[in-house]
Amino acid sequence: MGNLKNALIALTVPLPSIAFYLTFLHHYSSSDVSSLNPFWVWCSNHPILLANLLFTINVDFLFWVIGLAQNTNWMIDLYWTVIPVMLVHYYASHPFAQFNVWRSRVVILLTWVWSIRLTHSYFRRENWHWGAREDWRFSDMRKQYGKQWWWISFFAVYVSQQIFLIGICLPMYAIHRSEKPLNVYDFVATVVCVAGIVFAYFADTQLQEFVVRNKKLKELGEPTVTTLDKGLWRYSRHPNYFGEQLWWWGLVIFGWSLGYGWTFVGSLINSLCLAYVTVLVEQRMLKQAHRAEDYRRYMKTTSVWIPWFKISSGGRKDKNA
Incomplete structure (x- = not known):
């Protein structure tokens, strides 16, 4: 009801x-x-x-x-x-x-695709319930x-x-x-926006599969996996955030190419806020005793946002990791 x-x-x-x-x-x-x-x-x-x-x-x-x-x-x-x-x-x-x-x-089409992707991710995360919980x-x-x-x-x-x-x-x-007629920057902006939508979709899907898999393991009384470090999450600790940022900065390219460079201010504020949220999320992860140690190792070897090769314990890129 x-x-x-x-x-x-x-x-x-x-x-x-x-x-x-x-x-x-x-x-x-x-x-x-x-x-x-x-x-x-x-x-x-x-x-x-x-x-x-x-x-x-x-x-x-x-x-x-x-x-x-x-x-x-x-x-x-x-x-x-x-x-x-x-x-x-x-x-x-x-x-x-x-x-x-x-x-x-x-x-308009890109915005609808972005919205459908994010709406689907929201309801999938909330087990298809309206208002199941508020943001933590x-x-x-x-x-x-x-x-x-x-x-x-x-x-x-x-x-x-x-x-x-x-x-x-x-x-x-x-x-x-x-x-103004279409130009090469419109093509670049479109590619960046599409890349952001696709990247965020796969990152969120991999995260959801990780959560569901751990839930099943817990129900079976088996040990859960403490850290997601597979797929896109192998190269970035927050690939979903990275994809979302690509989307918004892709829109900025549209505005900039039309002479409205000042429209970048919203995406800049959003990125700065997301950087702060990233810190909060990672602090929250480190407060969970069962995963703190493993997550600290993950933080030392994995890029924060921008996907990159694993960093070995010696501080060098590990292309095979």
């Missing part, structure tokens, strides 16, 4: 923003611009500010209230896979948009801040996500503000 309730909440929660935006488009298309309500004029002239306004009302406040009612902030994790799709269609359909049709179609970082902060968490969560969970999501999707705005 809880699974169905969470599914209904997740599917209906973006409807206010969608309804508002469709109303705005209707008024804009059916009225003379000179006779538009001043608010509709503002909406048409400030696409990024309007995106932030909708995010503040529909995500920051509404998701926050739902999170307080349910005592869990699970939904923002799921919507990381949805909001970029909504944003790319928003920028493409906004009255202020002007763009090369083929570049727009490529980026939020759970840790809940314990840390105690009774103050109810208001701190508004900023730590939701406002922070607004900064990240609006920021990393800025190249989508740039793509729909330029009619």
Whole structure:
């Protein structure tokens, strides 16, 4: 019953923003611009500010209230896979948009593929349940801040996500503000984006198989494998993070090639944040007594993000490892 309730909440929660935006488009298309309500004029002239306004009302406040009612902030994790799709269609359909049709179609298609990949990974990890748990970082902060968490969560969970999501999707705005013809950089950006999606998919799949295999071993009363160091994880301690970063920086190449180099700022902030998260994840691994020693060895011989050859105990590359 809880699974169905969470599914209904997740599917209906973006409807206010969608309804508002469709109303705005209707008024804009059916009225003379000179006779538009001043608010509709503002909406048409400030696409990024309007995106932030909708995010503040529909995500920051509404998701926050739902999170307080349910005592869990699970939904923002799921919507990381949805909001970029909504944003790319928003920028493409906004009255202020002007763009090369083929570049727009490529980026929209890539964003959908990225989203489907990440959504599948999310539900696979959660055993196909809606809202089974919240991100462990939020759970840790809940314990840390105690009774103050109810208001701190508004900023730590939701406002922070607004900064990240609006920021990393800025190249989508740039793509729909330029009619420049396709060029070699579009090809490079597309290759980087596809490589990121594929890399992250295989990394997440190998991690999921590792978790499932260990679960079966535990049920059989047999020793589990403490560290995943096979496949892509042989060459990188966080290949899933690396793949995700390739995707976002691939979008930056699109924006940069169109003269919107400043759109890199969102991906830079996201990468810096992910670097911090990487430290937290590894500290968490080292706190687990049964795997700490093995993971320390793994850290000494394996690259953090960028896939590379194993490092031998003598500090040299080991191409056969």
